[in-house]
Amino acid sequence: MNIRQCILAALWLAWSLGAHAAPPEVSYRSVKVDGVNLFYREAGPKDAPAILLLHGFPASSHMFRHLMPLLADRYRLIAPDYPGFGQSDMPPPDKFTYSFDNVASLIDKFTASVGLSRYALYVQDYGAPVGYRLASAHPERITAIVVQNGNAYDEGIAGEFWAQSKAWWADRSEANTGKMRPILDAGTTKWQYMEGARNPEHVSPDAWTLDQAYLDRPGNKEIQLELLYSYSSNPPRYAAWQAYFRKYQPPMLIVWGKNDKIFPPTGAYPYLRDLPKAELHLLDSGHFALEEDSPAIAAYMRPFLQRHLKPAGG
Structure with a gap:
């Protein structure tokens, strides 16, 4: 975190602590959508502008545990777990199609179930292809987008990390599938949290330990392989998502962990081609990045949201 980020984070944290005797409460709820029980975290006033927070792989809504209390004084925040993730149901693949199209469809219905008719998006990793399906299908519902290490451009998946995935997408042989399985191992899960961290001592081991516990449930790794393979459906949609950006110009804030080896900053800059005001x-x-920089990200989000959304009581 640079000096400006430290100052912003300190100012907003001081404001938050001064404005509240205790942190805003986070509620833990679930709702059944198409027979699938979806768990979600919720915080903030019911009548406040809404933010839908969409997690990445192999995480869950747990990744937003630090961020939500920092924004809940003025915004209604809702963070669901996708099916097969976190505390949501994990129906077997013969009962539920684990594709990004199907997950996005379920989350779309979830938004209606919890009363979100207009909302801002926070997308990270898997959250980007889920969220951009929602946004391009319902542009009138989207008030703003916050992107944190979530891709929508070919430049973002051009690195060495993606070479093995692309080979598997082209040939889903047993041999290539076997090469993908280590991504579900504990060492890789820890690596996703620790690689590029500015200060590893500030990254809680509870995060990757919890993720791995979910991955290690009987049957879950086969579910995750289905979704990893379904990721191949996303690059063909990039042109449509970029067309959505150009046509509708949704307000966008990009906060990107620059040391990410999965989604490096080469995937962040292209957004500016289509959204020059981002x-x-x-x-x-x-x-x-939320593990280290939730206060800094909240500090960037608060003025951005205040410019583009009408906060509760404001």
Whole structure:
């Protein structure tokens, strides 16, 4: 975190602590959508402008545990777990199609179930292809977008990390599938949190330990392989998502862990081609930048949201 980020984070944290005797409460709820029980976290006033927070792989809504209390004084924040993730149901693949199209469809219905008719998006990793499906299908519902290490451009998946995935997408042989399985191992899960972290001592081991516990449930790794393979459906949609950006010009804040080896900053800059008014900040962190930089990200979000959304009581 640079000096400006430290100052912003300190100012907003001081404001938050001064404005509240205790942190805003986070509620833990669930709702059944098409027979699937979806768990979600919720915080903030019911009548406040809404933010839908969409998590990445192999995480869950747990990744937003630090951020939500920092924004809940003025915004209604809702963070669901996708099916097969976190505390949501994990129906077997013969009962539920684990594709990004199907997950996005379920989350779309979830927004209606919890009363979100208009909302801002916070997308990270898997959250980007889920969220951009929602946004391009319902542009009138989207008030703003916050992107944190979430891709929508070919430049963002051009690195060495993606070579093995692309080979598997082209040939889903047993041999290539076997090469993908280590991505579900504990060492890789820890690596996703620790690689690129500015200060590894500030990254809680509870995060990757919890993610791995979910991955290690019987049957879950086969579910995750289905979604990893379905990621191949996203690059063909990039042109449509970029067309959505150009046509509708949604307000966008880009806060990106610049040390990410999965989604490096080469995927952050292209957004500015289609959204020249977007705000871009590179953070000295990795893939899961919220582990270190929730206060800094909240500090960028608050003025951005205040410019584009009408806060509760404001």
